Amino acid sequence: MESSPPVHAQSTGTQLPQGEARRDSSRQRGRESESESEAYLELVIPVLNEEPRIGRTLNAVTDYLERQPYLASVIVVDNGSVDRTAEIVQRFGGSGTIPVDLIGCSRRGKGAAVRTGVLASCAAVVGFSDADLATPIESLWPCLAELRGGGVVIGSRHCAGAEPSRSRKRARRLGAWLFRRLTRAMVPGVRDTQCGFKLFDGDVARELFGECTIDGFAFDVEVLRRARQRGVPITEVPVPWASSSGSTFRYLRDGPQVARDMLRLLLRRSS
Amino acid sequence: MPPLQQRDHQRPSARAVGGSPLAGLRVLFINWRERNDPQAGGAELFCSALASQFGADGAEVTLFTSRPRGARPQAVPDGLNAVRSGGRWSVYPRAAWFMARNGGRFDAIIDSSNGIPFFSPLFARRRTAVVGVIYHVHQEQFSLHFRWPLSAIGRALERHGTRLVYGQRPMAVISPSTRAEVRCRLGYQGPLFVVPVAADTGQPESRRRLPSPRVVCLGRLVPHKRVELLLEAVPQLLPRWPDLAVDVIGDGPSLPVLRARAEHLGVGKVVRFRGFLPASARDRLLSQAWALAQPALNEGFGLSVLEASAHGVPAIACSVPGLVDAIRVGETGWLASEGVSFASTLEQAIASLADEREAAAYAERCRRWANQFSWAQSASRLVAIVASELDRVARSRSGERERRETSDLCCTAVFDDISTEASSRLRRSVRRTDLWREGEDQVAVTFYGADEPGVRRILERNGLEAEDATVRVATTISLLHGSAALEL
Numbered sequence: 166m167e168s169s170p171p172v173h174a175q176s177t178g179t180q181l182p183q184g185e186a187r188r189d190s191s192r193q194r195g196r197e198s199e200s201e202s203e204a205y206l207e208l209v210i211p212v213l214n215e216e217p218r219i220g221r222t223l224n225a226v227t228d229y230l231e232r233q234p235y236l237a238s239v240i241v242v243d244n245g246s247v248d249r250t251a252e253i254v255q256r257f258g259g260s261g262t263i264p265v266d267l268i269g270c271s272r273r274g275k276g277a278a279v280r281t282g283v284l285a286s287c288a289a290v291v292g293f294s295d296a297d298l299a300t301p302i303e304s305l306w307p308c309l310a311e312l313r314g315g316g317v318v319i320g321s322r323h324c325a326g327a328e329p330s331r332s333r334k335r336a337r338r339l340g341a342w343l344f345r346r347l348t349r350a351m352v353p354g355v356r357d358t359q360c361g362f363k364l365f366d367g368d369v370a371r372e373l374f375g376e377c378t379i380d381g382f383a384f385d386v387e388v389l390r391r392a393r394q395r396g397v398p399i400t401e402v403p404v405p406w407a408s409s410s411g412s413t414f415r416y417l418r419d420g421p422q423v424a425r426d427m428l429r430l431l432l433r434r435s436s
Numbered sequence: 437m438p439p440l441q442q443r444d445h446q447r448p449s450a451r452a453v454g455g456s457p458l459a460g461l462r463v464l465f466i467n468w469r470e471r472n473d474p475q476a477g478g479a480e481l482f483c484s485a486l487a488s489q490f491g492a493d494g495a496e497v498t499l500f501t502s503r504p505r506g507a508r509p510q511a512v513p514d515g516l517n518a519v520r521s522g523g524r525w526s527v528y529p530r531a532a533w534f535m536a537r538n539g540g541r542f543d544a545i546i547d548s549s550n551g552i553p554f555f556s557p558l559f560a561r562r563r564t565a566v567v568g569v570i571y572h573v574h575q576e577q578f579s580l581h582f583r584w585p586l587s588a589i590g591r592a593l594e595r596h597g598t599r600l601v602y603g604q605r606p607m608a609v610i611s612p613s614t615r616a617e618v619r620c621r622l623g624y625q626g627p628l629f630v631v632p633v634a635a636d637t638g639q640p641e642s643r644r645r646l647p648s649p650r651v652v653c654l655g656r657l658v659p660h661k662r663v664e665l666l667l668e669a670v671p672q673l674l675p676r677w678p679d680l681a682v683d684v685i686g687d688g689p690s691l692p693v694l695r696a697r698a699e700h701l702g703v704g705k706v707v708r709f710r711g712f713l714p715a716s717a718r719d720r721l722l723s724q725a726w727a728l729a730q731p732a733l734n735e736g737f738g739l740s741v742l743e744a745s746a747h748g749v750p751a752i753a754c755s756v757p758g759l760v761d762a763i764r765v766g767e768t769g770w771l772a773s774e775g776v777s778f779a780s781t782l783e784q785a786i787a788s789l790a791d792e793r794e795a796a797a798y799a800e801r802c803r804r805w806a807n808q809f810s811w812a813q814s815a816s817r818l819v820a821i822v823a824s825e826l827d828r829v830a831r832s833r834s835g836e837r838e839r840r841e842t843s844d845l846c847c848t849a850v851f852d853d854i855s856t857e858a859s860s861r862l863r864r865s866v867r868r869t870d871l872w873r874e875g876e877d878q879v880a881v882t883f884y885g886a887d888e889p890g891v892r893r894i895l896e897r898n899g900l901e902a903e904d905a906t907v908r909v910a911t912t913i914s915l916l917h918g919s920a921a922l923e924l
Contacts, residue, residue: 214620243909245844247616247628249760252911269887269909271843281887 204238204264206230206309207367209282209293211275212241213413216248222298223254227263229302238264242282245271275413276377276384283365283374291370295361297409304404308364316369316398317389319355320362320406327357327403340416344423351430352389355399359385362404369397382419383426390430457823459494463487464542466531468550470501470520477656478739479571482610482633482814483548489815491515498542500534502527528554535559544822546608551577552593555601562833565825567818568598568607569631572736572758573617580659595622602626606821611737612912613757619844627842629869629884630915631817633739634809635746643723643748643799648679649786652725652749654718654740655732657688664694665731665754669779670703677786680706682729683721687712722747726789727769730759731778738762741769746806748799752785754778761916768802808917820868846910847891848882848919858900865898873918880919882910 208226212219223239230237241254254267270281279293290312294300300320311318321327323345341359348358363385365373369392379387392399467483469476484499491497491514503509503520511518522530531554535545539556544565547556551574557566578590599622607624608631609615615628655661663684673680684694684707691709698707710721722728728744728751735758741751742762751769753759763769772781789795851862859879866872871882883891888909892902 214616243845247612247619247844249612249912251909252913255908255911267909269845269847271845271885271887271890273843 203236204288205235206237206290206292207240207286207288208237208305209240209242209279209286209291210296211244211270211278211282211293212246212250212254212296213244213275213278214246214248215250215296216246216253219250219296220253220257222296223257223265225298226294226302227257227261227265229305230263231261233305238266238288240282240285241265241267242278243267243269244273244275244278245269272380274380274384275382276387277380279384280374280377280380283370286367286371289367290364291367292364293361297412299406299409300360300362300404301407304362304402305364308362308402308404311400311402312364312366314398315366316400317366317392318364318400318402319357319389320360320404321355321357321401322360322404322406323357324401324403328405336416340420347427348386351386351427352393352399354393355389356401358389360404360406373397379426379429381422381426382414383423383430386427387430457826458490458819460496461494461543461822462496462541463490463498463822464535464538464545465490465497465499465548466535466545466554466556467499467501467548468527470504470507470518472507473502473504478633478736479548479550481636481739482569482571483546485634485636485811486546486631486815486818487516488514489811490819493815493819500531528552531556532559539564544826546818546822549594549598550574551590553598553602555597557601557603557605563829565822565829566602566605567821567825568602568605570607570609570614570618572610572614572734573621575621577660598622599624606825608818608821611758611761612915613734613761614736615915617757627884628844629817629821631814631821632809632916633737633742634811634814635739635742635806636811645726645795645799646681646724648681649677649727649790650681650683650725651727651729651782651786652721652744653682653684653686653729653731654722654744655686655730657684657686657690657694659690660733661688661690662731662733663690664697665778666729666782667694667698667701667703667707669729669777669782670706671701672779673783673786674703674706676783680786682707683710683725684708685710685713685718685721719747722749725749726795727752727782727785729753729778729782732756732759735759735762742806742809745802748802750785750789750798750802752778752782754781761912764801764805764913768798768805817869817871824868843885843887845887846882846884846915847886847888847907848880848910848914849891849895849905849907850878850880850919851905853877854879854904858904861898862895862900865894865900871915871918880914882914882918 226239243251251267254265258265258267268281268285270278282293283291294302304320308318308320352358373388373391376391377384377387389399465483465487467480469480471480471484473480487497487499498517498519500519502522502524507520509520519534521527521534535556536559539559540561542564544567545556545560546567546569547554548569553568560566574594575591578587582590604626606627606629607618609618609628610631610633612630615630618624618628653663653666657663666682670682695709698704722744728741728749730738730741730751730753734756738759741759744751745768751763753763753771755771755773760771763771765771770781770785772778789798854877862879862881866881869884873880883894886894888907891907895902895905
């Protein structure tokens, strides 16, 4: 894995975005920084009340990205935090060499937040990651190496080579297993749709997310399903994963919503 | 007291947008205690200050509180109709009884929660606007003050009771920290608006800082104020500042323990316990002080910090809810961050303040910070919440749907060099509850519940150039005083 060369902007077939139109559209979505047009990779991090850990996460992410041979920037999408998340991120934005932008998303849901971030991006490669870095940022390297052919690369906790974490609660494991069985039928060939670490060819991401409508936690399934339907290649890369406390997923609140969204996706196929 | 509108024009600062629709409105304020109650604190000050502002602005105000010993059951102080009934516990059923009998008379009920709210939605008519007020969340304090099962009942009433009974009704919270706690810890679903407190000092005394370091601690002496952290810091400070003096102003159940602690630490001569002081004596001590020490475990906002700021006195506190809102680090005070002791932060603060020029700069910024807040402006924010809730009640009765999605995301739009015409058009395009702030030729508006594209849509819908504005996600500071861009 370590032998894979890092991907340079020039070495891929993907063109760096050019022209004012793209930048204008991303500015309209709320980004103010000018440096975005130079970035080869943009990482979207959706946040909701992450005051205790967002500083640490941004430190880890920017430290890592600074050491990479390509230019990168971070888009943090605030989904309506009431704590001091916004302050911490905005203060961070001006401090390092890696630009960190904060934009807002008033539609509730992780899906809506990630979509807002992806649609505000303009880089050749767009990825997203959870704010708790359950998948460490170092996984970017192997994923990026896999992305050279374009398409979608997703972190996976359940494909060959991955070591699924067993630290979660039994009920949650059962729920996750059921969910995986269901998604296997919806996105054939993908073993883990829900890992919060995914990389896309930038234009593909913007096109796919532009059509997506699911705001909740089931948005991954929708994106991957649309990718499959269009014949976009999806590669799974084994990544480490550490469960952490403080997840915003709540079974009673979000479970039914996920079930409804999945049903919507299933019905959409038959229609 | 001049009417609200007039005050607002004199003062180019933050206020909620919209005229005052209060004239003739009958408003009931319910609070646990009366202003003159010996146990009264910031909550009582907030309630009575806003009630008088409402009264001055043309509303017919009734203020229901418990009845301290010796107080008359009914009175008309400052033109308010005060109704006092019940004690510490019985005020709850008595307030309920009062609302059940007279609830139909009121257009709006402002219901202050002091841990447990008065559950006025259960007694109010459907056309009545109910606005809750929360100073801070008491979940932990129940177990400090009561044993099981009372503590568990209190926690459940505050958490589930509030959520179930108040539903989608708006709540006024006194700080961004309280807003976060009400949302995250109480799980409250309705809209939350920040209505800050203000420093109630008429004309701050001219500053006469003493040549030797003097630290003041201000507040009721109760365990969660952690005055002992200040006492324990004194031995560490004495070698460097042998002429240090500490004044502890305030009374409370912890006083004997604190006295003993001071003796035990051998700082009985340095620390003077002044007890409860009248405002003039308190202000004199404050105006001589170098700094305010506020080591509390948590606060709603930290009114004493703001009062000290009004006197040009910077504050030292721990990085805890409420105080992180009241103190602007490096501008109006110091916060001991995680892993740094209160004592060393205090030491660092006194060292900086030993420099006269540095101290003068802090004093100047502190006064400007305290001037950002006024009861008139807070009252107009509460008026806006009441008015928009009255509108919402009317709309929901006619079956209309809400346009802006309920989100906690807020965005601030800053306009530079805005023309008078555009400014007045902007004025008309914002909601009453949005926060408006005017500088010399700058206007900043903080929109509740809107993201950047949402703000741009609002602007464009009203014929304004969205390109002229810098729109950013609002920070907690912009919720307090309207904007982060026009600060200090």
